[in-house]
Amino acid sequence: MLGAEVTFDVALPKVVWGWLVSTNMWAKSISTGAFFVGLYFIKKYPDQDAFFRKWLPILGIVFIGITLLVTILDLHHEFRFWKIFLFAHFTSAVTIGAWVVSGYVLILLAAFWSWVTGNRKLLDRLVIPGFILAFFSTIYTAGILGQSTGREVWVFSAEMISMLLSATLAGSAAYLAVDAIYGSLNEKMKRELGYILFGSAGLLAAMFIGELVFAEMHSEYAEKVVEILAFGEVAPWFWGGMFLAFIVPMVLVGIATEKKRYEYAVLGSLSALVGLWLIKHAWLIAPQSLPLS
Amino acid sequence: MRLGFLVDLSRCMGCMACAVSCKAENNVPLESWRLRVKYIDQGEFPETKRHYVPLRCNHCDNAPCERICPVSALHYLPNGIVNVDHDRCIGCASCMMACPYNAIYIDPLTNSADKCTYCAHRIEVGLMPACVVACPTHANIFGDLDDPESEISKYLQEHRDVMVRKPELNTKPKHFYVRGSDVALDPLASERPEGFTLFTEVKYLEHIGGH
Numbered sequence: 001m002l003g004a005e006v007t008f009d010v011a012l013p014k015v016v017w018g019w020l021v022s023t024n025m026w027a028k029s030i031s032t033g034a035f036f037v038g039l040y041f042i043k044k045y046p047d048q049d050a051f052f053r054k055w056l057p058i059l060g061i062v063f064i065g066i067t068l069l070v071t072i073l074d075l076h077h078e079f080r081f082w083k084i085f086l087f088a089h090f091t092s093a094v095t096i097g098a099w100v101v102s103g104y105v106l107i108l109l110a111a112f113w114s115w116v117t118g119n120r121k122l123l124d125r126l127v128i129p130g131f132i133l134a135f136f137s138t139i140y141t142a143g144i145l146g147q148s149t150g151r152e153v154w155v156f157s158a159e160m161i162s163m164l165l166s167a168t169l170a171g172s173a174a175y176l177a178v179d180a181i182y183g184s185l186n187e188k189m190k191r192e193l194g195y196i197l198f199g200s201a202g203l204l205a206a207m208f209i210g211e212l213v214f215a216e217m218h219s220e221y222a223e224k225v226v227e228i229l230a231f232g233e234v235a236p237w238f239w240g241g242m243f244l245a246f247i248v249p250m251v252l253v254g255i256a257t258e259k260k261r262y263e264y265a266v267l268g269s270l271s272a273l274v275g276l277w278l279i280k281h282a283w284l285i286a287p288q289s290l291p292l293s
Numbered sequence: 294m295r296l297g298f299l300v301d302l303s304r305c306m307g308c309m310a311c312a313v314s315c316k317a318e319n320n321v322p323l324e325s326w327r328l329r330v331k332y333i334d335q336g337e338f339p340e341t342k343r344h345y346v347p348l349r350c351n352h353c354d355n356a357p358c359e360r361i362c363p364v365s366a367l368h369y370l371p372n373g374i375v376n377v378d379h380d381r382c383i384g385c386a387s388c389m390m391a392c393p394y395n396a397i398y399i400d401p402l403t404n405s406a407d408k409c410t411y412c413a414h415r416i417e418v419g420l421m422p423a424c425v426v427a428c429p430t431h432a433n434i435f436g437d438l439d440d441p442e443s444e445i446s447k448y449l450q451e452h453r454d455v456m457v458r459k460p461e462l463n464t465k466p467k468h469f470y471v472r473g474s475d476v477a478l479d480p481l482a483s484e485r486p487e488g489f490t491l492f493t494e495v496k497y498l499e500h501i502g503g504h
Contacts, residue, residue, distance in 0.1 A: 004476045004483035007343075008332035011324065013398060016389045076384025076404040083383055087364040094363035094387050149357035149462050150393025220481055291480040293331075293348050293395035293458075 015288045020074040022281035024067050025141055026170070029163065029276065031063035033171025035108075035134040037196060039127060041189065051184050052175075053123065057112035059174050064105055064137075093143030100140055104133040138167050151287040152221045153211065162207055169200035170276055173249070173269035180266040187260065194253040194265050197272060201253075205246035208279070221290065228286045238282035245275025295354075295373040296411055297438040297467035299445050299455075300347050302477060304432035307332060307345035314427035315349075318412060325398045327409040328424055333483045335476050344477040347424075347433070350375065350396040350409040351458065351466035357391035358408075366406065373438075373467060374413050379405040393462050411435070438467060445469075 038056030042049040072081050084098045107130040114123035123130075139160045146156030172193045179185045185193070212230060216223040229238045252268030255261065307330055315321065315328040328349040335342045352375045359367045359375055366382040367375060382405035389397045389406065397408045412422035420426075425433045436443035441450075449455055449469065456473045457466045475482045 003337065004333050004335040004344075006331060006483050006485045007334045008330075009485070010326050010329045012395060013389065016386050074385070076386070076399055077382065080383040083364045083381060087381060089363055089365040091360045092363045092387070094361065094385060098363065144361070144387065144390075147357060147361045147387075148390040149464065150459065151390070224481065291395070291485060292393055293480055 020070045023070045025280050026277040027063045027066040029166040029170040031060045032134045032138040033167035034059035037171035060108040097140030100136040104137045152219050153225045165200045165204045172196040173272040176269040190262050194257045198253045201246045201249050225287045228289050234282040234285050237278045241275045241279025244271045295438040299434040299469040301432050303472040304430040305345045310427040311424035314423040318423035346477045351468040354465035358388035361387045361391040374411050382406050
């Protein structure tokens with residue numbers, strides 16, 4: 001600091017994107033995660049895939065529906081959202097996201113029809129385009145954050161990996177939670193879902209801890225953001241998220257697979273889903289807490 | 294033609310005539326600002342100094358707001374101005390997230406994004422931007438950067454201390470400052486203490502965002 005302080009300025013917007021955008025990212029993680037994880041099990045266990053053929057489209061549609069709802073609610077002109085298709089500007093990750101998610105919704109509807117009619121071949125034919133659209137639906141938000149010039153902690157490549165891991169974490173957690181209610185998964189599948197959850201949580205935790213340690217070496221802005229995350233006004237959300245999304249699930253899923261007590265894995269799943277929202281919210285808010293001008 | 298702005302900070306006396314004329318010319322709502330002047334006090338008595346910094350859209354050659362706008366509401370005019378089409382804007386606020394200079398706001402009356410357009414409507418009929426006309430010390434220098442004979446081009450050639458805000462972001466701003474300093478142009482080089490503004494304690498707008 002150079003012994004200087006702002007003595008006059010006008011009131012400025014502070015948080016531009018708030019909880020609606022956090023919810024958008026969180027719900028999209030569950031939807032596309034359910035798609036990725038569901039496809040994996042359908043391919044790996046074709047004789048025991050009824051659970052996933054049912055819940056993949058249901059989870060996918062419900063949570064992508066929430067994503068789209070909060071996206072439109074967050075617009076200041078809610079009834080102009082159609083312009084994104086009519087006046088599409090394809091340098092924008094927002095536009096690309098809108099088009100990709102539209103395609104992904106069609107795939108999910110086809111997957112739902114496949115389950116309703118028992119036409120397994122329909123979903124089987126859509127695996128590759130579905131995977132591609134789910135992949136880009138997951139990462140387009142990383143593109144938006146990457147295009148947010150000046151918010152230097154949001155780097156596309158890191159955000160992309162983080163969002164893919166968020167998806168596998170949320171997808172596996174969602175299936176474990178659904179299985180607790182409508183259970184039909186065998187022990188092997190539960191164990192495998194636990195491994196996916198455990199691995200995703202561990203890698204995501206490593207990414208966030210890495211950012212906490214290395215941000216100060218990138219730029220002054222990144223260092224200040226990390227200070228806000230770790231010690232500032234969003235610290236309760238950030239550390240709450242770290243604890244609930246990563247530590248609790250890893251411990252509980254570890255116990256569940258070791259002791260074959262899968263009720264622990266369910267608790268871990270719910271904790272992961274709550275924690276994931278908290279940490280996404282903290283990560284979204286912190287860079288907006290610093291003055292840009 | 295590439296229109297640009299230059300502010301000679303040694304001439305600015307913080308009178309805010311530019312900010313007021315901008316509001317009057319463009320009907321900017323009370324709580325929004327296309328152009329504002331920030332005061333920064335530096336040092337300890339008796340070694341003190343006050344910096345006045347007019348802040349407006351930089352009309353970047355590589356504008357992040359233009360790139361991220363999903364419907365091209367933010368677009369380039371042939372003279373290099375980054376303009377806004379209020380009727381096309383969907384109010385997603387992506388431009389506000391992308392702009393590293395905090396130059397864009399959501400107009401509380403129209404719910405569309407808005408910002409300084411270098412008074413494009415005045416330029417179209419051969420007039421100077423309102424802030425240039427209102428400035429009593431001619432601190433605002435406006436003109437064609439592609440014309441070597443324009444006042445702004447000569448100013449840029451004659452001064453070795455030309456600065457832009459956040460050059461490391463590669464936005465290529467067409468808004469320059471001379472006789473500036475890091476304290477004046479880097480938002481992280483000064484503190485923003487709570488409740489210590491000279492004339493108001495309102496720090497943040499309620500209209501947009503929120504947790």
